[in-house]
Structures are given as C-alpha cells and as structure tokens.
Amino acid sequence: MTRRRVYLAVLALLLLLNTFSGIAKVTFSSYRESGESALARAELDQAFESIQSSLTWQRGNSPSHVLIGRILRLSMANSIPVKALEGAGPEEILGVGTGSVGRGIVLSPSDAWAWFNLAEVYRGFQLGRHRRE
Numbered sequence: 001m002t003r004r005r006v007y008l009a010v011l012a013l014l015l016l017l018n019t020f021s022g023i024a025k026v027t028f029s030s031y032r033e034s035g036e037s038a039l040a041r042a043e044l045d046q047a048f049e050s051i052q053s054s055l056t057w058q059r060g061n062s063p064s065h066v067l068i069g070r071i072l073r074l075s076m077a078n079s080i081p082v083k084a085l086e087g088a089g090p091e092e093i094l095g096v097g098t099g100s101v102g103r104g105i106v107l108s109p110s111d112a113w114a115w116f117n118l119a120e121v122y123r124g125f126q127l128g129r130h131r132r133e
Contacts, residue, residue: 073124
C-alpha cells in the first residue's frame, strides 16, 4: 500500500512540474512575441522590456539575447534612449549589447545570425558616435 502512495505522489509531482514547464513556455512565447512586434514597430522601450521579461522565463534562449543586441543597436544608431538603460553612456550600452549577443553566441555558437548581429551592434555604436559628432 505504501509503495502505491509513493508512486502516486511521485506521479503527481511530475505532473505538476510538467504543467509548470508548459506555463513557462507559453508565458515566454507571449512576452517574446510582443517584444518582436514592438521591435518591428520601433518601440524600443516596450521591445526591451518584453524581451527581458521573456528571458526571465527562459534564460537559455539564444535568439532572445540576440534581440536585446538588435534593440540596443537601433537605440545607439538612431540616438534613441532606452528607459531601462537611462543614464548609461554609449560605451556602457555597447557593452550591454555585445554582452547580450555574446551570451546568445555562447548558447548557440553555430548561429550565423548571432555572429552577424555582434558586428551590427558595434556598427550601431559607430553610427551613433558619428551622428553625435
């Protein structure tokens, strides 16, 4: 009788873990989708917040880290500040952007899109510096 109760308890625990995993995936997906939509509309603040929120639910998602770099590239190239990084200098924003894309590369080293975006983040920094001068 005790083995059966232990078996049922373990089964219920595994069911709860699987349910939580599904909820996390759905939440991650909705935050990431809203972030990508905001990025397409060039609403950088909303895009940054949404993608950061999606990373809370799934830290190991390489494309989300790369999207953070893309948001910061657009921010630097067009001199549009992102509220979450308000008060940070261009070099600090460059560091956050390259660090984020670098994390995406570490998570998926064969992703050519991530490597391309590493160069694009630096290019955004250069365009912003040229614009400021």
